[in-house]
Amino acid sequence: MKTLHSIKLIALLFISSILLSSCSDNHDDDHDHEEELITTVTYTLSNGADIVTLKFQDLTGGSIEDATYDVSGPLTANTTYTGSVQLLNETESPAEDITEEVQEEADEHEFFYASSVAGVSITKTDMDSNGNPIGIGTALTAGNAGTGTLTIILKHEPTKPNNGSSDEAGGSTDVEVTFSIEVQ
Amino acid sequence: MTLKIFLCALFCGFFFSSYTQESLPKTAQDCEFTFRGRITDFHDSTPIIGASLYLENLNTYTISDVEGVFVFKNLCKDKYILEINHISCETKRITINLDKNINKQIFLEHHLNELNEIIVKTTSKSAKTSIEQSIKKATIDNFSDKSLGDALKTLSGVSSLNTGNSIVKPMIHGLHSSRLLIINNNVRMFDQEWGDEHAPNIDINSSERIDVIKGANTLKFGSDAIGGLILIRPKKYAVIDSIFGSTITSFNSNGLGGNINSEIVKTYKSGLYSKIQANYKQFGDFSTPDYSLTNSGLKNINTSFKIGYNSYEKGFNAYYSFVSNEIAILQSSHIGNVNDLVNAINNKEPRVIEDFSYNIDFPKQSILHHLGKIEAYKRFKSLGKLSVQYDLQINRRKEFDLRRGDLKDTPVIDLRLFTNSIQTDLEIDAFDNLKINSGLLARYQQNDAVSGTGTSPLIPDFDKYDAAIYSIVNYNLSATSELSAGIRYDFSKINAKKRYNISDWEETYNYDEIFPEFETGNVDGTRISTNPKFTFHNISASLGYSTLFKNDVALLVNYGLATRVPNPSELFSDGLHHSAARIETGLLTMNKEVANKFVISLERNNNDFGFIISPYFKQIDGFIQLVPVGITTTIRGAFPVWEYNQINAQIFGVDIDLSKKIADKFDYQGSLSLLRGNNLTDDIPLIHMPSANFSNSITYRNENLNQLSIRLEHRTVLQQNQYPNYNFYTFNAILQEDVFVDISTTPPSYSLFNLSTSAIFKAFNKGKLKLEFNIENLFNVTYRENLNRLRYFADELGRNFNLKIKINY
Numbered sequence: 001m002k003t004l005h006s007i008k009l010i011a012l013l014f015i016s017s018i019l020l021s022s023c024s025d026n027h028d029d030d031h032d033h034e035e036e037l038i039t040t041v042t043y044t045l046s047n048g049a050d051i052v053t054l055k056f057q058d059l060t061g062g063s064i065e066d067a068t069y070d071v072s073g074p075l076t077a078n079t080t081y082t083g084s085v086q087l088l089n090e091t092e093s094p095a096e097d098i099t100e101e102v103q104e105e106a107d108e109h110e111f112f113y114a115s116s117v118a119g120v121s122i123t124k125t126d127m128d129s130n131g132n133p134i135g136i137g138t139a140l141t142a143g144n145a146g147t148g149t150l151t152i153i154l155k156h157e158p159t160k161p162n163n164g165s166s167d168e169a170g171g172s173t174d175v176e177v178t179f180s181i182e183v184q
Numbered sequence: 185m186t187l188k189i190f191l192c193a194l195f196c197g198f199f200f201s202s203y204t205q206e207s208l209p210k211t212a213q214d215c216e217f218t219f220r221g222r223i224t225d226f227h228d229s230t231p232i233i234g235a236s237l238y239l240e241n242l243n244t245y246t247i248s249d250v251e252g253v254f255v256f257k258n259l260c261k262d263k264y265i266l267e268i269n270h271i272s273c274e275t276k277r278i279t280i281n282l283d284k285n286i287n288k289q290i291f292l293e294h295h296l297n298e299l300n301e302i303i304v305k306t307t308s309k310s311a312k313t314s315i316e317q318s319i320k321k322a323t324i325d326n327f328s329d330k331s332l333g334d335a336l337k338t339l340s341g342v343s344s345l346n347t348g349n350s351i352v353k354p355m356i357h358g359l360h361s362s363r364l365l366i367i368n369n370n371v372r373m374f375d376q377e378w379g380d381e382h383a384p385n386i387d388i389n390s391s392e393r394i395d396v397i398k399g400a401n402t403l404k405f406g407s408d409a410i411g412g413l414i415l416i417r418p419k420k421y422a423v424i425d426s427i428f429g430s431t432i433t434s435f436n437s438n439g440l441g442g443n444i445n446s447e448i449v450k451t452y453k454s455g456l457y458s459k460i461q462a463n464y465k466q467f468g469d470f471s472t473p474d475y476s477l478t479n480s481g482l483k484n485i486n487t488s489f490k491i492g493y494n495s496y497e498k499g500f501n502a503y504y505s506f507v508s509n510e511i512a513i514l515q516s517s518h519i520g521n522v523n524d525l526v527n528a529i530n531n532k533e534p535r536v537i538e539d540f541s542y543n544i545d546f547p548k549q550s551i552l553h554h555l556g557k558i559e560a561y562k563r564f565k566s567l568g569k570l571s572v573q574y575d576l577q578i579n580r581r582k583e584f585d586l587r588r589g590d591l592k593d594t595p596v597i598d599l600r601l602f603t604n605s606i607q608t609d610l611e612i613d614a615f616d617n618l619k620i621n622s623g624l625l626a627r628y629q630q631n632d633a634v635s636g637t638g639t640s641p642l643i644p645d646f647d648k649y650d651a652a653i654y655s656i657v658n659y660n661l662s663a664t665s666e667l668s669a670g671i672r673y674d675f676s677k678i679n680a681k682k683r684y685n686i687s688d689w690e691e692t693y694n695y696d697e698i699f700p701e702f703e704t705g706n707v708d709g710t711r712i713s714t715n716p717k718f719t720f721h722n723i724s725a726s727l728g729y730s731t732l733f734k735n736d737v738a739l740l741v742n743y744g745l746a747t748r749v750p751n752p753s754e755l756f757s758d759g760l761h762h763s764a765a766r767i768e769t770g771l772l773t774m775n776k777e778v779a780n781k782f783v784i785s786l787e788r789n790n791n792d793f794g795f796i797i798s799p800y801f802k803q804i805d806g807f808i809q810l811v812p813v814g815i816t817t818t819i820r821g822a823f824p825v826w827e828y829n830q831i832n833a834q835i836f837g838v839d840i841d842l843s844k845k846i847a848d849k850f851d852y853q854g855s856l857s858l859l860r861g862n863n864l865t866d867d868i869p870l871i872h873m874p875s876a877n878f879s880n881s882i883t884y885r886n887e888n889l890n891q892l893s894i895r896l897e898h899r900t901v902l903q904q905n906q907y908p909n910y911n912f913y914t915f916n917a918i919l920q921e922d923v924f925v926d927i928s929t930t931p932p933s934y935s936l937f938n939l940s941t942s943a944i945f946k947a948f949n950k951g952k953l954k955l956e957f958n959i960e961n962l963f964n965v966t967y968r969e970n971l972n973r974l975r976y977f978a979d980e981l982g983r984n985f986n987l988k989i990k991i992n993y
Binding site: 038039041056059063064066067098101105109112114149151153156157166168171172173175176177178 | 518531591687
């Protein structure tokens, strides 16, 4: 008899749990979207009157097949520009400025720049609280005329200080974007 | 069995023949009632001969005759207490209100032994035809501060897929995750076992014995045990008044941690029992021979409670266990894109090496698992045993990654899986040579991708309904051979809610044409809401044969047809898996996986010289595997894309175990596992297959010297030369050149030595104290294991000194 009671109890438990869980259905249908997404990288180079912007935009995230690269014009040979980089998440409205987050956690982040054009050199002009470079602010010097690429990399938790090479700094890559540039 | 009854009867008859029926006292004239009865076996209704019957009030005895019949004559109108005794049977007392002549049927049970502890190995197998191996409590205690996977690896044919050294997923014959059923206290574990880095949430300390079933006798628990089944068994307690317990504590030099586990059991003569167990385990950063593995510690708390009542006719038990795991994942394994991976591979050493710490930092996993069940059984005369069980599990998994800004403390993955099921099992054992085991199952499962992670979930919300029916027949062909056959039908229905990128839905996968019925019509910007629904019907079957030869040699042959429904990650995964630096994609077009498996085992169970030689062959059609298929470039750089696909596969090999008594106090044990996995569709080896490995050990045991035991063990794992080449090139923008990404080449062979010593001392009045001192990786060998997902980043653990104290009281 006792056993029959427990069998009934067991059956009851099962049924009630199904009822309970079906009641709690549709709890959070508003699914998360990617909050950490970086959609836009803008590198603005300014030499007083001469302003060159390099802009990468991929609003969907994922594969960059549908991304746009927008370089406003050529750099002038033998000129030094003041550079500043900006990261945005434009899926938010208004667009979220990720550069601010990087600035806040400057000791855990670093931008790296590299160009295949001979004579183009980029130095970082800002520092984190430990006196190590961040790379939001830069100075770019263009040498002789040439064409090639400019790559911007943002690393999270790289070794700091490092020798300036992104490969050896380690960390995990948050941004890696390559632009085609021309110096004339 | 008949022989046993006969012996019982003979003995009882002899013993009680000194009492005679004539000794019944005569009383007043209204004392003319007759109390007649017939005693039969509860089990199969055969008469029980020679049972002694004792009327307590009158101090009168009689015994049952060859028909099981007894008679008390000339009884007065009264209330009598009758005690029925039979050798090796349960004593039964009944009260009779005598006011007329009575003829009563009385059932006795002669299987009392079954209630007691399992003593004989052969009778404790899940079925006689089952090809399986076991780990006993002593071995489990050796691994009290390690994981289930570590303990199981001591068996041939069992390996593990690791993520670091704390996340250990057991693997049988190269198969793991959804292809391996883990049954904990008769409850099938559902703890998001589909993921490669999701280890089973089981506290090894709460178990008494673990069986690994490599053969086909798995239908009772599921249709999908393509790899095999791991059965975690609780202890059966003797029906006596007693209280006992044990405490085990350990300390390790590597990781500067250990555990403490205590359990207390109270049993009663009435059949009631209760058990409470708790375990706490903590480790800091582990280290390799050369460096510290920064962020590799763990912390876990487990408890379990059990209460129950056991008698032959009926019983129940209720069980609850709680497992909380917090596991740090090597910090250096957090990488961004393929270039980061190349750097990690080329660096040979992890990029972050800091001083030892107990901190569990990001990345980490934090998992809670609740498991509760209630089970009741009743035996029906001339039929068998009916059991009913309800179980419930809640698994909450949070995975934390290194994140930026406000999301720092927010998990990237937060999933809650709720599972509950009700099942019945009827074991018909009324026939002499035939045992039929049939059952029904209904299960409901709900996955909730908890919101607030700030990422789109890797596994979506879904509901899953399962129903199953099975029947397994065991037939004794002769005293030495047995045949078993089983069949099972499973119905599964999955109902999910998931958002896709419109470009993926319409172009990449062409789902808008294949599954237009899944579209809900809701489009939000670039995302489309869908409602995928799948229904599956599965048939699975098993066939087993066992026969005993002379000299303790037995031959077992198993065939199994197993069918597995694709799991949620195979269907729905979609996105970047940070810790693996890869994009993982499931496909809605996945179909079920069907395996035909053949396992043979030739065994000799003998203390002087024993062996198990077990070859196996598995043909798996529609084998679902996750393999690299190309590269996708994102704003973070290039990532390899790993996609689930279906192929036809073949896995075959042999497991060999040997044990030999080489001298009075010396024993030798050896094992060898050989395996080959082929992807027949592409004519290449299967990915992630264990390589050939073998082990040897010599044990010295001296029972007279505090049961001193010294054991030296050696284990060699050979390099896996049969691997598919999925290496590729990626463009490095900084170097302006293509770099080679070697993700396939396997690490070289390695050999490890372990030394274990133990001795038992008397402590307190009745207690025992066991001291153990062990050295793992005795020669501090530096090595990497192919089946460790973090092998690109760091070496395996270096030498460890381990001290354990176990007290029984």
